């Protein structure tokens with residue numbers, strides 16, 4: 001065979017192979033489309049409980065689904081989680097006693113969830129210490145299955161301190177809070193995804209030994225996601241582990257309840273420093289923290305209190321991370337604080353900072 005004939009044969013063979021591959025590719029696209037169409041067919045579509053209930057790729061979403069009535073009125077009647085940073089504790093050792101309980105908690109207007117709550121709520125209590133103080137944590141398991149407590153502010157052997165506690169039992173351990181910042185604490189029992197998604201998280205703020213500039217208001221916001229197996233409106237919802245793995249939450253919140261600080265705005269005084277301690281419990285999504293209408297005068301990214309950034313519009317707080325944000329707003333008004341990853345705003349991660357006690361409604 002001549003060189004030209006060999007080349008021609010190779011070209012023809014290549015064309016045949018490419019054509020065959022294209023046919024197979026089209027076949028698999030058709031198969032995927034047909035499977036999607038089947039999932040969307042009315043026969044298999046779950047009943048829509050509320051207008052906002054939608055199915056995506058065969059997974060039922062209850063994002064934004066609230067019962068009949070005005071959600072704003074329902075949210076207004078719900079007492080907000082206290083966002084103000086609690087005062088420091090005098091003394092060398094801060095005893096923190098937390099009892100885990102299986103509780104039903106409100107997570108959005110008219111929506112209830114069967115949670116595992118540190119101290120009966122989600123998030124658990126805010127712990128506040130100064131750098132150098134010792135935290136002595138006692139966890140009592142008042143639930144039905146093993147749990148544990150992992151403090152990110154601790155440098156300690158996790159297989160010992162964060163070990164599982166059987167129902168009815170307690171564990172006590174101590175650590176010296178040597179690293180300033182804002183840190184997450186959470187249950188570390190397998191599967192951790194389920195234990196965090198069920199509400200087992202909170203924040204600890206460690207003030208630097210050299211105090212930060214004084215501020216009129218200091219707020220703690222714990223970001224988290226909720227993954228529901230039902231709308232949670234007539235009966236409390238439980239965890240949908242598939243949605244948790246897919247990272248498809250129904251509600252995304254600051255301090256456990258969607259939009260609670262829209263119904264109960266946080267306060268600020270014109271021209272005075274406000275400090276936000278944002279801890280992101282996740283379990284999986286990032287919080288792109290932003291205050292509409294202003295710029296952070298300082299951000300301590302990742303809670304690193306030694307290297308602040310200045311003049312920042314938005315800064316990410318990763319799942320399992322924390323950061324400190326400072327604003328000083330001169331002009332009175334209603335300033336929304338949001339996760340600027342806006343799907344999360346749609347699912348409830350938004351609040352209002354009311355500067356100067358003004359009337360009216362906010363833009364977000």
Ligand SMILES: [Cu+2]
Nearest residue numbers: 147187189195
């Ligand atoms: Cu747990």
